[in-house]
Amino acid sequence: MTAADWPERALDHVWYPYAQMREMPLPVPVAGVSGCRIELADGRELVDGTSSWWSACHGYRHPAIMEAVHTQLDRLPHVMLGGMTHEPVVRLAERLAEKTPGQLAHTLFTESGSVAVEVALKMARQSWDNRGDTGRDTFIAFSDGYHGDTTGAMGVSDTYRDLRPRFAGLVNEHITVPLPSPESPSELERVLDERGPRIAGVIIEPLVQGAGGMRVHSPEVLARVAELTRGAGTLLIADEIATGFGRTGSLFACQQAEVTPDIMCLSKALTGGTMPMAATLASESVFRAFQGPDETTAFLHGPTFTGNPLAAAAANASLDLFEREPRLNQALGIEEQLRAELTPLVDLEGVRNVRVKGAMGAVELAPGWSPDWMRQRFVAEGVWIRPLGDIVYVTPPLVIGGDDLSRLTAAMGRVIRELFR
Ligand SMILES: Cc1ncc(COP(=O)(O)O)c(C=O)c1O
Known part of the structure; x- marks a missing residue:
């Protein structure tokens, strides 16, 4: 494999999970991970809102x-x-x-x-x-x-x-x-x-x-x-x-x-x-x-x-x-911050419900929008959030700092406002 152009070949042979391969947009090419950040092949950095499907509880590469x-x-x-x-x-x-x-x-x-x-x-x-x-x-x-x-x-x-x-x-x-x-x-x-x-x-x-x-x-x-x-x-x-x-x-x-x-x-x-x-x-x-x-x-x-x-x-x-390390207290701190920052979104147009439990925060939206559009918007916002059905949710690493968590919730607010404008 040659070094630089591998992202262009990303769809040639890998069968991606939960994807209609015929119309799947190019996946986001990742070069590395560190703490609560995902480094992209083009040098950009995303704040991680997923813990890679709930797994990276201590952040990446602890x-x-x-x-x-x-x-x-x-x-x-x-x-x-x-x-x-x-x-x-x-x-x-x-x-x-x-x-x-x-x-x-x-x-x-x-x-x-x-x-x-x-x-x-x-x-x-x-x-x-x-x-x-x-x-x-x-x-x-x-x-x-x-x-x-x-x-x-x-x-x-x-x-x-x-x-x-x-x-x-x-x-x-x-x-x-x-x-x-x-x-x-x-x-x-x-x-x-x-x-x-x-x-x-x-x-x-x-x-x-x-x-x-x-x-x-x-x-x-x-x-x-x-x-x-x-x-x-x-x-x-x-x-x-x-x-x-x-x-x-x-x-x-x-x-x-x-x-x-x-x-x-x-x-x-x-x-x-x-x-x-x-x-x-x-x-x-x-x-x-x-x-x-x-x-x-x-x-x-x-x-x-x-x-x-x-x-x-x-x-x-x-x-x-x-x-x-105080992981459980960190999870409870995340819960408090998610409640404070996500609960007000319930008043936005298109928002049906906000749910928070521990270090999980979810916003349920009225249906009819494109998850691919939303993922792209989140990447443009500098965050990695992957919607699920009509739900936009975050499960960040338990070690995430308050500022990074606010970047995630603020991006959710901005993208949802834009979606139902
Ligand atoms: C509650 C629950 N059970 C089982 C699974 C399946 O785990 P895996 O994806 O590792 O097969 C998941 C994955 O999301 C899950 O959330």
Whole structure:
């Protein structure tokens, strides 16, 4: 590849995610990242409002994570976890067991959030089967929920409700109910009552439903879901892939409702956004269901790069930063500033709603505008914000300074005013 003209070839061979390739505009060419800035190939700099899909919680290239990964690279970049093990993965699993709520003491590592969800669904289902309770083949998920793009995860993602029939035979239909609310207090209860013996588990994104529209629910709603799930004797799966690691103001969103799930999925900010890694954590009771005399009760799932040492080293360094630096207070500071700076936008023409939870701020707009136009406008404003459906939202690195955060919110205000002028 020649040096300078690669951005022009960006669409020739790479198939970009979530894009209609026929009309996709040239993606923004990035040369480097540092702190809360994205450096473009043409020398411009953008303030990052995305943490690269909720992952770079400490900003980009945090020196502590860089050093941990470099040291690990020199010694042990990868070795299979089939029959072998290494210190970074052992230590990481111990620390996750300590830090997550309840008794989630057993972790299976994968490389993406969707696969962590696949593992959670398989784990829940097989745990019942191993116990001789063989009829539990259905999951309950929530309206506007999203749990990933792989086929199992699509089956429990309401965001894929319209697409699912096109994948019939590959993607299963499960049960979707609204979150408990004054309008629909007991739909979950009713389904659990009627279908209880068939239900393998209830899967939820605690406190913030991300891809389904940055929707926020209260700790009371989450606690009610947990209570009903427990009451029905089935498993609660907390998908904290987006909410985990400080995004909602606590290390895990479940902690705000004092909820202890049976299975938890983590990814995104697990490695501070540096390496692909995901984790599915199981309670003692789920883990025990897999103890048996032979392989028929074992959990047969193990990707080539499970527990990768580089990713584990990055994750350990990221957890050190959560211990050493005031990340959760920073998230709460961001929440306060986002409330102050985004709430007034609700009075603008075209704005339907403003939602803030922890270090996530979303503005829901009237539909009918072009996301590509908006992305270009944001780049011209010197910020990186990627709209989702009718939502313009920010999930900045938790270390973002007040001035940079104001640049993001001011750009949102300017672009929205221009859009509905
Ligand atoms: C709540 C939730 N679950 C699962 C996923 C899927 O994770 P990945 O994109 O790493 O497969 C996402 C990704 O956005 C998510 O927000």
